[in-house]
Amino acid sequence: MLRIRLKYLVLLPLLAGFLAAQIVQAATAPPGSVNNPVVSRSYVExxxxxxxxxxxxxxxxxxALKAQRAxxxxxVPTTHWAYDSITYMVNKNIVKGVGAGKFAPGSQTTRAQLAVMIVNALQLPTTGVKAEFTDVPASHWAYSHIAAAQKAGIISGNDGKFRPNDSVTRGEMAAMLVRAFNLERLNKAARFSDVQPGYWAYDLIMRVADNGISRGYEDGTFRPANKVSRAEVCVFLALxxxxARRK
Known part of the structure; x- marks a missing residue:
């Protein structure tokens, strides 16, 4: 739609000239003629x-268009399957590269990294918050973001630990997304052969699927124990x- 509107941008000078001509005509027409309403500053404005x-x-x-940097x-070539989502996330300053011109799309995402991305995506305040995990000291690089995510009820941990350096699984990611974006069950037909009722993340995974954020794999599985790559996180968060990105 933006491209269509930009096509008409060239018409604006013509429109401005037309309006100016009308005003001049009104101002120079004989008093009382149809072309001469009461010309005043307020009329022109x-x-x-x-x-x-x-x-x-x-x-x-x-x-806004100029801000959409490539x-x-x-x-991450333009042919990469997650290029569009990675572009979207980078342009929103939710995620960055790893340095040296690399993004490392296939690298696994840690629980701390995902917490940072979600907090950035939701623009949660990161000041004046305190993390209650024994394995996340105040000196941890992601301390404030982890604290913000915990305060918002997005993350939790077992035995008072968050395990910030552990790689995120697809099941854990589903849990965080549901809590972060308040995803509801829509009772759609999505079912996965490897995620049965009784599994700890069953309802959470169903919510992610119901909302069109993940359809799983072509073989009908979700693979909840699989680790999540940086590219996959970008896709899930963008959706x-x-x-509007969901199909």
Missing amino acids: KALQPLRDEISRLAAEVA VKFDD SLDP
Whole structure:
């Protein structure tokens, strides 16, 4: 839609010229003629206001378009299956590369890293919060984000531990997404052969599937114990943040 609107941007000068001509005609017409309403500053301002509003709106959209920078990571070509989602996440400053022009899309995501991404995505406050996990000291690089996620009820841990350096599983990720984005059960037909009622994350995985955030694998499995890559996290978070991306 933005591209269509930009096509008409060239028409704005013509419209401005037309309005200006009308105003000049009104100002120079004989008093009392049909072309000479009461020409005043307020009349001119009123006549031009719709044009100003349209220019402001289009300028904002152009600025937004320019902000959509192309992702330039050596290991994420435009043909990468998650390129669009990675671009979306990077442009929103939710995730960054790993340095040296790399994104490492296939690398596993730790629980701490996922907590940081979710907190960034939701723009949760990270000041004045305290983490209650024994294995997350105040000196931990992600302490404030983990604390923010815990305060928001997005993350939890067993035995008072968060295990920040453990790789996130697909089941754990489903749990965090449901809590972060308040995903509801829609009772759709999605079922996975390896996720049965009674499994600890069954309801959570069903919610993620019901909302179109994950359909699992082509063989009908969800593989809840599989580790989640950075590319996969970008896809899941992009779908969670922008329902328009869901199909």
